[in-house]
Amino acid sequence: MEVGSLHHIELGVADGTSVVDSFKKKYGFQCFAQRCRSYCTQWVLKSGKATIVVTEPNLKCHLENTSTSRYEVNITDSDPLFHCWWILDGNKLFDENSVFNVAFKVTDLQQVVNNVVKGGGEVITSPQCVQDEHGKVDVAVVRSCIGNVFHTLLSYDDYSGDFLPGFTSIKNNLDESNKCYGLVSHIDHIAFVCNQGSTPHIVEWYKKCFSMKRFFINSNEDEDEGFLISDTGIGMRMKAMEYWKCSETGLTSGSSQDSIRFVLVESLESQGANQVDIFLEDHGGPGVQHVGLYTSDIMTAVSTFKQNGVQFVEPPPAYYTDDLKVSEMGKVGFHVEDLKHNGVLLDTEADADQDAENQCEANRYLLQKFTKPIFSKRTFFLEFIQRVGAQGFGAGNITALWRAVQAYLTEDTISSS
Structure with a gap:
């Protein structure tokens, strides 16, 4: 089998802290991992098997001006776990608060990428390996044919980290006293x-x-x-x-x-x-x-x-x-x-x-x-x-x-x- 399962969705936002707090307090999600880079901060929210990554870019770093005086992040090749969702497209700039990434876990990464190429799709990031002390994960990124949507493709068998390489676990952050904890599966x-x-x-x-x-x-x-x-x-x-x-x-x-x-x-x-x-x-x-x-x-x-x-x-x-x-x-x-x-x-x-x-x-x-x-x-x-x-x-x-x-x-x- 090529496509295995839905891994996570990613929400690009202007105010990550506020969005994370909202999902925790209103919907009972747990924030269990985080990744901080000079160009972005990412939080991982989870309720049951539902996983949401909240990404907030730092627009003062690694940016290029566009013709609309807005910005286009251009660092995907060096970091396949971060890419831009508001790229200028047809003289329109997508809303900065947007679900822009639907990530799949796959069993044959190269075959899926080959299928995307044959199907006329665009590969943003060719397969590459990212790793930390918990193991390795192979990653590729393709652009969907729908608007500003991307698909991050992830392939791994024995990665032991809580989420993905580079993300740090957040311990003692589970509030089981929250009445809405666990209501989303x-x-x-x-x-x-x-x-x-x-x-x-x-x-x-x-x-x-x-x-x-x-x-x-x-x-x-x-x-x-x-x-x-x-x-x-x-x-x-x-x-x-x-x-x-x-x-x-x-x-x-x-x-x-x-x-x-x-x-x-x-x-x-x-x-x-x-x-x-x-x-x-x-x-x-x-x-x-x-x-x-x-x-x-x-x-x-x-x-x-x-x-x-x-x-x-x-x-x-x-x-x-x-x-x-x-x-x-x-x-x-x-x-x-x-x-x-x-x-x-x-x-x-x-x-x-x-x-x-x-x-x-x-x-x-x-x-x-x-x-x-x-x-x-x-x-x-x-x-x-x-x-x-x-x-x-x-x-x-x-x-x-x-x-x-x-x-x-x-x-x-x-x-x-």
Whole structure:
């Protein structure tokens, strides 16, 4: 197998200390490693298997002026564990607070790099070895075909350090008294906003470069068109891709901890300004819109996160009075008021087997909740998701989620104008 697993995501920020403190206090992440260089400081956050690297550059060191009086870091060749996410691209500069790196652990680094080259991808850093007293790690960096996104590729078997070479462990930093500690177990999926008409190319690129395959969001989804939502004020196309650790056996479903899942979102033509276009404008182009964080108890998670100051996007009240949705909630054992109290959305699997002897198999469902954008711009946010057998992305909730986010962004635009 070539691509093994999702290793971490990397968030480039202007104020690393503030972001790290927020993830610790609000979401229960542990900061367990750090790396300091003259040109950057990096922190490693972890909750369960979910690993987030927060990178803050020092713009006074190793910089070159660009035509926009901003800066472009140009030291990737000497340090493959740090590279720039706001490189000038098409006369647009990407938002400096951005998830710009989705790192994979791979089993055959050179083969993956070869596939990227054959697939038309750009290798930013050719395979090289980085090491410290804990061992060696082979690293390469490639540029995704999506906006400002990179992929760091890591290959190692017996590295004994807590994270990667050069990172120093932070001891005695675990606050188990924090009520939200451990509520996030892993990264469920990563969603990208893309330019109109670009998803066929992106799907093909990831198929050639990383052997990823289409994952159908809905059983009625057209392979070419994707999952379409076209309603009053709504126009969106979604496509999803996945890579399973044991995909060569033909497995098509399983635990989301064992897969790499990407969701691609683009707006439809002639639908007017919407949240996809707002992201593209504020972010400076395509990129990571949100990360889905898995929790095994979304009710407790949302309630606790709210107490910690997390701001969520609330669904429209009509969602909890819709007869079909109320019936759907009751069939899987939920009271409407319990879900409404925390503003949690529920969606049953569209193709669940109603004749299944096992009740869990007959009633596969998922629960979802979105935060508001976590930075000042209307770009990156978090999703919390709990799955009970369901493997999709809440196709039945997408319209409700769209309207909720659209209403928030519209209100935000009006209030700031």
